[in-house]
Amino acid sequence: MGKIFSAYRDIERISLPAKIEGGDVLKVGKKIFVGESSRTNVEGIQALAAIIKPFGCMVIPVKVTGCLHLKTGVTALDDQTILINANWVDADAFEGFSKVEVPDDEPFGANILKIGDIVCMNEAFPKTMMLVKSLGYKVDSVNISEFVKAEAGLTCMSVPFTCKA
Template identity: 40%
Template sequence: MFNNVIVRVPGKSLSEGISGADEGKPIYNSAIVQHEYYVNALTKTGVNITVLPPLEEFPDSCFIEDNALCTSKCTIISRPGAETRRKEVQSSDLQEALGKFYKNIEEIKEPGTIEPGDIMMVGDHYYIGLSDRTNEEGAEQMIAILEKYGLSGETVTMKEMLHLKTGVNYLEHNNLLVAGEFKDDPRFDKFNKIEIPEDEAYAANCIWINDYIIVPAGYPKVKKAIEDLGQYKVLEVDTSEFRKVDGGLSCLSLRF
């Protein structure tokens, strides 16, 4: 169960965020509205929400998930693989917000890089994708810190996705959304896999919060597949503006 969520309001600089998509630049006013709907959906799940203000000097800062990994025992400040985001994690309001909830605060050191968009939590075990943003040194540091607190982790080799959770997301109750290269990964065979069709691949990035599943709006096949499991309340949120800068539902919050 999650009790707390931290989000950061998008800045007007969002249009300058990192993007591999070819869908144009996000419209700031639309992004703000979508973010408000996102926060409203989070509220329905029963969590307490801390809202941090925009950081205009960091266009991608609303994707706060990549700033830290929040576990049941500690929080670990990341060291993003994207150089433009390195100083973002040092923002005083983030440090202050995390300090209200955690006594144990760790951090990834150079030359390690890791972005928690590459980390999927399954109970006390963490799958860590090796991507362009997360290197082996960062993953090894993360696993060592997790083990220090009685948790565990393992690495997942990736070839196609930006982040691990671009293509695989755990919904609790042994249910796993899988897309692309993760459909045939034997390490996930023990889960009940819900395979995401290629034409709705973006919707592989859904989030579980207290038996609610938040699903990106506009992907009816994925929504129906989750509803058909009969285990969750499903909420839809439009994230189309954030998709333009490679963002999804999980990117927009720290959940713990």
């Protein structure tokens, strides 16, 4: 077994009644924001907090009221700035962050995917794209219109990770 995976062998697991959905987990620096939604409950948030505590990360619960997942309503542009639909998620949970609000007529515009220095955005949200570009971010747009019909967003269709030797 690899060195990394053997180190995690004895870590607790999340078990029912605890539930957690990946779309409700947003990592920004050493902070892990976890949405309390229809798919993630308080027990799941508490279980994740117990698991990651030894790694020096802090779990911050966030109420999700208007969308399926946390990352539908908020994602990070960088470690100090979030893109948010405050009608769908509790903006107060992001104290200390600069908050960029999506336009009211593009409520799903906050679901972006940052890869390196490029912000990938759904081309269906031109106002949000222009707003993010105006802040100096490099933006690349993609057409995910067919996936949106099934309530998918860029964060739902990705598994970003970093491997270090």
